[in-house]
Amino acid sequence: MQQGYLKKGQAGASNWQSSGAALFLWGIVLVIAATGMLPLFSMLFHSVYVDGRLTLAAFEGLLGSKRQWILLFNSLGLAASVSVFATISGVPLGILFGKSDLPLKRPLALIFVVPLLIPPYILAVAWSDLFGTGNSMLNFLSPQVLNAMHGLLFGFGGTLLVLGTIHMSIPMLLTMAFLNTIDPGLEEAARMTSPWPRVLRDITMPLIMPGILFSALLVFILALGEFSVASFLRFEVFSVESFTRFSASYDFRSAMALSIPLAVITVLILLLESAFLHKKTYTIAPFSARGRGCTIALGRFRPVAFFLAAAAAFMLVILPLLGLLALPRGxxxxxxxxxxxxxxxxxxxxxxxxxxxxxxxxxxxxxxxxxxxxxxxxxxxxxxxxxxxxxxxxxxxxxxxxxxxxxxxxxxxxxxxxxxxxxxxxxxxxxxxxxxxxxxxxxxxxxxxxxxxxxxxxxxxxxxxxxxxxxxxxxxxxxxxxxxxxxxxxxxxxxxxxxxxxxxxxxxxxxxxxxxxxxxxxxxxxxxxxxxxxxxxxxxxxxxxxx
Amino acid sequence: MVRIESVSKSYGNTSVLTGVNLEIAKGERLVLLGPSGCGKTTLLRLVAGLVNPDRGRIYLQGVLVSDGNKVLVPPEKRSIGFVFQDLALWPHFTVWGNLEFGLKAHGVPASERRRRIEEMVDMVGLKGLEKRRPGQLSGGQKQRVALARALVLRPGIVLMDEPLSSLDWELRARIGKEIVALQKRFGFTMVYVTHDKEEMKQMATRVVFMEKGRICADHQSPLFPAC
Known part of the structure; x- marks a missing residue:
C-alpha cells in the first residue's frame, strides 16, 4: 500500500524548477528594464557626451537661462497646486463613496473617474468649447461673460481646474482602497464612545493618512510631467518646453537636457515616498474578505451629501463633456x-x-x-x-x-x-x-x-x-x-x-x-x-x- | 524515516528554531505539542521543503533533502502528504478535481487515477460529493477532502498542521479517530502539530514537546512533563 518513498538517486537532484522560475522572472524584469531604463540611460549619456567628449554645455545653457527657472517654478507650482486641489476634493469623496450609505455611489464614483480615463487635453477642449461662442449650451450668458470665462480658462487657473479634475479620482480611489484595509473593530471600539466625525478624525484618518500622502505625491508627480493640457491652455511649463524643443525645433540635446530635471525630481519624490511612507502603504489588501468595515449612516444629511456630490460631478465633469456633445450639430x-x-x-x-x-x-x-x-x-x-x-x-x-x-x-x-x-x-x-x-x-x-x-x-x-x-x-x-x-x-x-x-x-x-x-x-x-x-x-x- | 540534524531557522532577528535534533521512525504517530510561536509549524514546513533551514540537515528515508539553506529535493519531489491548517482546498476544483490534481502531476494514468480516487472517496466517507466544490461542503467534509488529497498519492509521510483547529469538539473527536484509523490502515508515518492536549492523547504514539524553538521533552506515551 505504501508508495511514494523517495527513490534512490534523488539525492543531489538540482531543484531546476525553482531555478527555471527564477530565470523566467529575471527575464520579465530585464524586459521592463530594457524598455524603460535603457532609454533613460541612453538619454542621459547623449546629453553629456557630444562629439566624442563629455560636456555639460546643454545643462549650462539650461541653468543659465532665467526663462528655464521660471518654467521650472511654474511646473512645481502647478504640480503642488494640482496635488492640493485633488487631495482636498478627492479624499472627502473617497470617504463618502467608500464609507457612507450614500445612494448611487458607484455611478457617481465612475463619473469622477471618467476624466482620468480619457486623454487629458479632452477635458480642456471641452471647457474651451463650453465657453466658446459657437456653443449653444450657455447662450443664455452674454458674449462678454463667455469671453471673459474663456479668457480665464487659459493660463494657470484653467490648467489647475482641468488637471485637478482629472487627478482627483486618484486620491478618491486610493482613499476608498485604504479604508478597506482598516480593521472594523478599531472603529467600532471608538463608536462606543464617540460620534462618527470624531471617529473619522481621530481613528480613521490617522490610519489612512500614509495612503493619502502617497496619493498626493503620486498626483504631484503625474501633474509635473503632464504636457498636453498645459500646452492647450497655454501655460508654460517645463514639459511643454521639452516637447516643443524636440518636436518643433528638433533641438534634441536641449529637449534631453530639459528632461533631466523632471527625472531628478521624480526620483527625489519617490525616494521620499520610499523613506517615509513605503512600509505603511505597501499593502493594499482588504482587511476582511467579507467586505468593507463600518458604514457611516448619513441620516438627515444624506440628501445634502448626495446633492453636493452630484453637483460636483455635474459641474466638473458632466457639464464640460456636455459642452462637447452640444457643439457638433447633427x-x-x-x-x-x-x-x-x-x-x-x-x-x-x-x-x-x-x-x-x-x-x-x-x-x-x-x-x-x-x-x-x-x-x-x-x-x-x-x-x-x-x-x-x-x-x-x-x-x-x-x-x-x-x-x-x-x-x-x-x-x-x-x-x-x-x-x-x-x-x-x-x-x-x-x-x-x-x-x-x-x-x-x-x-x-x-x-x-x-x-x-x-x-x-x-x-x-x-x-x-x-x-x-x-x-x-x-x-x-x-x-x-x-x-x-x-x-x-x-x-x-x-x-x-x-x-x-x-x-x-x-x-x-x-x-x-x-x-x-x-x-x-x-x-x-x-x-x-x-x-x-x-x-x-x-x-x-x-x-x-x-x- | 525522518532525521532532523541540528536545524535552526530565524526570520529576521527572531530565532524560531534552535539546534533541533529529531528522528522519527517509520509508522510512528508523532505529535508536536507546544504553545503558539514555539516553532512547531516551522519545523513541519522545513520537513515539507516549503521553507529552508538556515543551518542543519534534513533526511527523508536516508536521502539528504535539505543541507543548510540549500534545498536539494524540492517539495514536489519529496513524496509527502500535507494537511494545511486552513485546508488549502482549491475553490475552483471539485472534490474530484482536488484529489486528481496531484495524481495528474505525477503522471498517473487516467484509469488508475479513477480507481484511486474512488477508493479514497469511499474510505473517507465522501461518496456522492465528488462533483461538489469546497464552498458547498461542511467543515467536516472539507476536512476529509484535505485528508484524502494528502493520502491519495500514497505518501510515506503525512504532515498535519493543526488540521482540526477550526472544528467543534465533537467533530474533532470523530475525525481524529478516523485519522488514527487511516494511519493504522495505510501505515504512513504521521507528524501532527497541535497545541491541544486532548488531540495529543487521541493521536500520539509519541509526543515531542517544544518551547521557544527547542525540543524540551520527548516521550513515547502522552504524559505531561513540566517544561
Missing amino acids: LNVYLDALLRAGDSLTRSLVYAFSGACLLTFLGFFMGYLVHKRAIKWWNVADKMCLFLFAIPGTVLGIGLISLWNRPGVPFIYGTFSIILIGYIAKYSALPGRIMLAQFMQIPSSLEEAAQICGAGWPRRIALILVPLAGNGLVAAWLVAFLFCLRDTDITMLLYPPGCETLPVRIFTLMANGAPDLIAALCVIMVCAAVLPASILTALWGKGGKGV
Missing part, C-alpha cells in the same frame, strides 16, 4: 469625423489591445515576484516599475528616441512596435500592482498544496494561480487597455508616419481643425474609454476586492 458631423479619423480610432484600439495583453502578461509575473519575493532585488524591480510610471511621458519618449532612432532597427523605430515598447516602459506598474493586490488575497497555502502534490512551477501558475486570479487579470487588462488608449505623451513623440492614434490625431488637429469636428472626435474618444471602464465598475461590484 449626426453627419460624427460620420464625417469617423470617416476622417476612423483609421486612427482603429489603430488606437489595436495598439491598446496589444499593449494591454503584453502588460497583463508582464504585470502578472511582476505581481507574483513581488508578492513572493521570488528573486533577489525584487524590491528594486518593484521600485523600477513605479519610477517608470511616475516619470513624465515626454522624458521617456525622448529617451526611447535617443536609444532606438538609429540605423539597423527600422523594424522597431519605424513601426508601431516602438509605441508598444513605450507602453510597456510606462505602464507596467499598473497591472503589476493590481496583480499584487490580487495575489495577497490568495492564501499561499493553495500554491504550496499544489507544490506538495507534485506540481511544478508552470503547472501551479497555469492551473492554480491563473484561475484564482481571474478577476485581477481582467481588471489588470482593462486598466492597462484604458491607459494605453488614452496615452498622448509617449505616442505623440514616437508614432511613425501613418501610425498616429486618435488622441494624437485630435491633438494635432486642434491647431487648425474645425471645432465641431474636434468635439465629435473627442466624444468618440470618450465613448471608447467609458465602455471598458463600465465593465471594470461592474467587476468591482461583483466582488473583485483586490481590484
Whole structure:
C-alpha cells in the first residue's frame, strides 16, 4: 500500500524548477528594464557626451537661462497646486463613496473617474468649447461673460481646474482602497464612545493618512510631467518646453537636457515616498474578505451629501463633456469625423489591445515576484516599475528616441512596435500592482498544496494561480487597455508616419481643425474609454476586492 | 524515516528554531505539542521543503533533502502528504478535481487515477460529493477532502498542521479517530502539530514537546512533563 518513498538517486537532484522560475522572472524584469531604463540611460549619456567628449554645455545653457527657472517654478507650482486641489476634493469623496450609505455611489464614483480615463487635453477642449461662442449650451450668458470665462480658462487657473479634475479620482480611489484595509473593530471600539466625525478624525484618518500622502505625491508627480493640457491652455511649463524643443525645433540635446530635471525630481519624490511612507502603504489588501468595515449612516444629511456630490460631478465633469456633445450639430458631423479619423480610432484600439495583453502578461509575473519575493532585488524591480510610471511621458519618449532612432532597427523605430515598447516602459506598474493586490488575497497555502502534490512551477501558475486570479487579470487588462488608449505623451513623440492614434490625431488637429469636428472626435474618444471602464465598475461590484 | 540534524531557522532577528535534533521512525504517530510561536509549524514546513533551514540537515528515508539553506529535493519531489491548517482546498476544483490534481502531476494514468480516487472517496466517507466544490461542503467534509488529497498519492509521510483547529469538539473527536484509523490502515508515518492536549492523547504514539524553538521533552506515551 505504501508508495511514494523517495527513490534512490534523488539525492543531489538540482531543484531546476525553482531555478527555471527564477530565470523566467529575471527575464520579465530585464524586459521592463530594457524598455524603460535603457532609454533613460541612453538619454542621459547623449546629453553629456557630444562629439566624442563629455560636456555639460546643454545643462549650462539650461541653468543659465532665467526663462528655464521660471518654467521650472511654474511646473512645481502647478504640480503642488494640482496635488492640493485633488487631495482636498478627492479624499472627502473617497470617504463618502467608500464609507457612507450614500445612494448611487458607484455611478457617481465612475463619473469622477471618467476624466482620468480619457486623454487629458479632452477635458480642456471641452471647457474651451463650453465657453466658446459657437456653443449653444450657455447662450443664455452674454458674449462678454463667455469671453471673459474663456479668457480665464487659459493660463494657470484653467490648467489647475482641468488637471485637478482629472487627478482627483486618484486620491478618491486610493482613499476608498485604504479604508478597506482598516480593521472594523478599531472603529467600532471608538463608536462606543464617540460620534462618527470624531471617529473619522481621530481613528480613521490617522490610519489612512500614509495612503493619502502617497496619493498626493503620486498626483504631484503625474501633474509635473503632464504636457498636453498645459500646452492647450497655454501655460508654460517645463514639459511643454521639452516637447516643443524636440518636436518643433528638433533641438534634441536641449529637449534631453530639459528632461533631466523632471527625472531628478521624480526620483527625489519617490525616494521620499520610499523613506517615509513605503512600509505603511505597501499593502493594499482588504482587511476582511467579507467586505468593507463600518458604514457611516448619513441620516438627515444624506440628501445634502448626495446633492453636493452630484453637483460636483455635474459641474466638473458632466457639464464640460456636455459642452462637447452640444457643439457638433447633427449626426453627419460624427460620420464625417469617423470617416476622417476612423483609421486612427482603429489603430488606437489595436495598439491598446496589444499593449494591454503584453502588460497583463508582464504585470502578472511582476505581481507574483513581488508578492513572493521570488528573486533577489525584487524590491528594486518593484521600485523600477513605479519610477517608470511616475516619470513624465515626454522624458521617456525622448529617451526611447535617443536609444532606438538609429540605423539597423527600422523594424522597431519605424513601426508601431516602438509605441508598444513605450507602453510597456510606462505602464507596467499598473497591472503589476493590481496583480499584487490580487495575489495577497490568495492564501499561499493553495500554491504550496499544489507544490506538495507534485506540481511544478508552470503547472501551479497555469492551473492554480491563473484561475484564482481571474478577476485581477481582467481588471489588470482593462486598466492597462484604458491607459494605453488614452496615452498622448509617449505616442505623440514616437508614432511613425501613418501610425498616429486618435488622441494624437485630435491633438494635432486642434491647431487648425474645425471645432465641431474636434468635439465629435473627442466624444468618440470618450465613448471608447467609458465602455471598458463600465465593465471594470461592474467587476468591482461583483466582488473583485483586490481590484 | 525522518532525521532532523541540528536545524535552526530565524526570520529576521527572531530565532524560531534552535539546534533541533529529531528522528522519527517509520509508522510512528508523532505529535508536536507546544504553545503558539514555539516553532512547531516551522519545523513541519522545513520537513515539507516549503521553507529552508538556515543551518542543519534534513533526511527523508536516508536521502539528504535539505543541507543548510540549500534545498536539494524540492517539495514536489519529496513524496509527502500535507494537511494545511486552513485546508488549502482549491475553490475552483471539485472534490474530484482536488484529489486528481496531484495524481495528474505525477503522471498517473487516467484509469488508475479513477480507481484511486474512488477508493479514497469511499474510505473517507465522501461518496456522492465528488462533483461538489469546497464552498458547498461542511467543515467536516472539507476536512476529509484535505485528508484524502494528502493520502491519495500514497505518501510515506503525512504532515498535519493543526488540521482540526477550526472544528467543534465533537467533530474533532470523530475525525481524529478516523485519522488514527487511516494511519493504522495505510501505515504512513504521521507528524501532527497541535497545541491541544486532548488531540495529543487521541493521536500520539509519541509526543515531542517544544518551547521557544527547542525540543524540551520527548516521550513515547502522552504524559505531561513540566517544561
